[in-house]
Amino acid sequence: MPSAIVTGATGILGREIVKQLGKDPQRWTKVHALSRSKKDELPSNAVHDHLDLTSSAEDMAKQLKGVEAEYVFFAAYLQKNTEQENWEVNGAMIENFLSALEITGVVKKLKRVLLVTGAKQYGLHLGEVKVPMVESDPWVEGEPWPPNFYYRQQKSLHKFCEKHSHVSWVVTYPNDVIGFAKGNFMNLATSVALYAVVTKELGQDLAFPGNEVFYKKFDTYTYSVLHAAFCEWAILEEKCANQAFNVHNGEPETWENMWPRVAARFGMKVKADQFTVPEHELSQKNKLTDNPPLGIRAEELGVKGVVKPSEVANRISLVKWSQDEEVKQAWNRLAEREGLQKDAFEKATWAFLDFVLGRSYDIVQSMSKAREYGWTGYYDTWKSLSDVFGELEANNILPKTHRA
Numbered sequence: 455m456p457s458a459i460v461t462g463a464t465g466i467l468g469r470e471i472v473k474q475l476g477k478d479p480q481r482w483t484k485v486h487a488l489s490r491s492k493k494d495e496l497p498s499n500a501v502h503d504h505l506d507l508t509s510s511a512e513d514m515a516k517q518l519k520g521v522e523a524e525y526v527f528f529a530a531y532l533q534k535n536t537e538q539e540n541w542e543v544n545g546a547m548i549e550n551f552l553s554a555l556e557i558t559g560v561v562k563k564l565k566r567v568l569l570v571t572g573a574k575q576y577g578l579h580l581g582e583v584k585v586p587m588v589e590s591d592p593w594v595e596g597e598p599w600p601p602n603f604y605y606r607q608q609k610s611l612h613k614f615c616e617k618h619s620h621v622s623w624v625v626t627y628p629n630d631v632i633g634f635a636k637g638n639f640m641n642l643a644t645s646v647a648l649y650a651v652v653t654k655e656l657g658q659d660l661a662f663p664g665n666e667v668f669y670k671k672f673d674t675y676t677y678s679v680l681h682a683a684f685c686e687w688a689i690l691e692e693k694c695a696n697q698a699f700n701v702h703n704g705e706p707e708t709w710e711n712m713w714p715r716v717a718a719r720f721g722m723k724v725k726a727d728q729f730t731v732p733e734h735e736l737s738q739k740n741k742l743t744d745n746p747p748l749g750i751r752a753e754e755l756g757v758k759g760v761v762k763p764s765e766v767a768n769r770i771s772l773v774k775w776s777q778d779e780e781v782k783q784a785w786n787r788l789a790e791r792e793g794l795q796k797d798a799f800e801k802a803t804w805a806f807l808d809f810v811l812g813r814s815y816d817i818v819q820s821m822s823k824a825r826e827y828g829w830t831g832y833y834d835t836w837k838s839l840s841d842v843f844g845e846l847e848a849n850n851i852l853p854k855t856h857r858a
C-alpha cells in the first residue's frame with residue numbers, strides 16, 4: 455500500500471489532496487502533509503510535518519528526516535510581487551525540494567511526482583488566449599513575455615525524472631479555483647461571498663463588480679475537491695505517466711448564469727441596472743501587455759492584424775471598495791454581530807478577484823485529453839461555489855443568517 459507526501463498541505467488545492475487521500479486509509483497507508491503552518495485537523499492516515507521550502511536542499515533534507523513515500527504531490531506556492539520573483543522563489547522551492555529527496559534517499563522509493571500549476575500555463579494573465587486552450591499549445595516564453603515560474607517548475611521536474619528514470623511526472627493545469635482555504639493567496643469563492651454579504655449589510659442590491667463583456671464570457675472553473683480526485687486518479691493511472699492535463703469542472707460557465715444565483719443564495723437581488731448606471735469613482739481600467747498570447751499563432755490561426763492588447767476593467771474595483779470606510783464599518787458590524795472571524799475581510803484576495811472578474815476574453819480549457827485518458831469526473835460549477843459558501847458559513851467566515 456502506497457504512502458504520499460503532499461507539499462502545500464494547507465493551501466486551497468493541497469488541503470483537498472490530503473483530505474482525498476484520507477478518504478481511503480486502506481489505499482494510502484500514510485500521508486505526510488507538509489507546510490510551515492498547521493491549520494486543519496488531518497485524516498487518521500495523515501501526519502503534519504513542518505517544512506520550509508525556501509530552505510536550502512541540505513536544510514530541507516534535515517527537516518524531511520523520517521518522511522518517505524512513493525508518491526509526491528507538489529502543491530506549494532509562495533506569491534511574490536513580480537513574475538521574476540515568482541520565477542526565482544517558486545522555481546527554487548521545487549528544485550531544492552527534489553534535491554532534498556535525493557539527499558535523504560527517498561528518490562529510490564519514489565514512483566511518481568505530481569506538480570500542481572495552473573492555466574497561466576497558457577499566458578492568460580497576459581491577455582487574450584486561443585480558446586479552447588489545449589495542453590499541446592505552445593508555451594508563452596522568451597521575448598517579449600515575462601518569465602513564467604510554471605515553466606521553470608515543469609522543466610526542473612522533467613529533468614529530475616530523466617535523471618531518475620524509474621520516476622514519472624504528472625502536471626495539472628487547474629483554473630480559477632473554487633475552494634476553501636484560510637489566508638491563502640488566490641481565493642475566488644471567499645472574496646465573492648464577502649463582497650455579497652457586506653453589500654447586503656449596506657442595504658444594496660448585488661452589482662457585478664467586473665464588466666459587462668466578461669459577464670457573458672465563458673470561463674472554466676476548478677473545484678478544489680474535484681481537482682484532488684483528479685490528482686489521486688492521475689498519480690496512480692499508468693497511462694498518465696509524463697503527461698500534463700487541464701483540470702476543470704467539466705463545463706464552461708458565465709457570471710450571467712451564476713450572479714443571480716449568488717444574489718439569491720444570500721437573499722439578495724441583482725442590481726438590475728448594473729451595467730447602465732454611470733461608473734463611479736471606484737471603477738478602474740488597466741491595459742495588460744501589448745502582446746496577448748493569441749498573437750503567437752496569429753498567422754496560422756488567420757487572425758493576423760486583429761489581435762489587440764487586452765484590458766482588465768472593473769466597474770467597481772474591489773481593492774478600492776474594500777478600503778472604503780463605510781464598507782469596512784459594515785464588515786466590522788456584521789462580524790461583531792454574527793461572531794465571525796474578523797480578519798477574514800482583510801485576508802480576502804480582492805486584487806485577484808478584480809483580475810478574475812475584470813477580463814474581457816473567454817477562458818476555456820479543453821478537457822478532451824483528460825477524458826481520452828479515462829477521466830470521467832464532473833462537478834457543477836454553481837454547486838461547487840454554493841458548497842464552498844456553506845463551508846465558509848460553517849467556519850464562521852460568513853454569517854449563517856445571510857443565507858436565503
Ligand SMILES: NC(=O)c1ccc[n+]([C@@H]2O[C@H](COP(=O)([O-])OP(=O)(O)OC[C@H]3O[C@@H](n4cnc5c(N)ncnc54)[C@H](OP(=O)(O)O)[C@@H]3O)[C@@H](O)[C@H]2O)c1
Nearest residue numbers: 462464465466467489490491507530531572631638639640
Ligand atoms: N488558487 C487559485 O485560484 C489557483 C488557480 C490556478 C492555479 N493555481 C496554482 O496552484 C498552485 C497551488 O496554489 P494554491 O492557490 O493552492 O496556493 P495557496 O492556497 O496559497 O497555498 C499555498 C501552500 O503553499 C505552502 N507554502 C507557501 N510557502 C511555503 C514555504 N516556504 N514552505 C512550505 N510550504 C509553503 C502554504 O503553507 P504554509 O504557508 O503553511 O507554509 C500553503 O499550504 C500554484 O501553482 C498556483 O499558482 C491556483
